[in-house]
Amino acid sequence: MTRFLSDGKVCLSNNAAERSLRCVPLGRKSWLFCGSDRGGQRAAVAYSLILTCRLNNVDPQAWLAYVLARIADHPVSRLDELLPWNWKAAQVALAA
Template sequence: NPVAKAINYMFEKDGRWEAFTRFLDDGRLCLSNNAAEHALRGIALGRKAWLFAGSQRGGERAAFMYSLIVSAKMNDIDPQAWLADVLARMPSLPVSRLPELLPWNWSAGSARQVAA
């Protein structure tokens, strides 16, 4: 029976059952990995298109931009609005203030205040 095999697998080695039930003690842990798989779906769907980034440097730029966009999403920010604001504000900001534009420091309210 496949269910019996799965249960036996959980008890074969020390630590598997404790690792499996850890979510019961820590409410921050999720029972499934659906969120991680969903986050990786875009990468899996786009990998054929990204094979030809033009060069090593082009691939590095694409990875950098993708990480910034995902960071914006993780901070509950619309990536398109954030990127449009950042690209508009970057030329007028001194380099020392660029960290203000990172997704975890950026807010839509501050973007409207600067625009006004």
């Protein structure tokens, strides 16, 4: 509430976050048994990556295939190039 009072542009509800996670309850029984706490953490990371792609208008499947094919040979100092928003910009530049 204090964040909202200090910045009136901040949305008071979390409806946008709940709408983006609607696909999660559909598979709730599947996700119930992730195998371990680490499995749950990995699922959370996967959801975060997929939703980040969606928010940046990037096809999650195409992005993930690209990243998985190249991440082993990609320099650690340039991992930011593989982030969805940077990947999309690079794809647009290649198309032009």
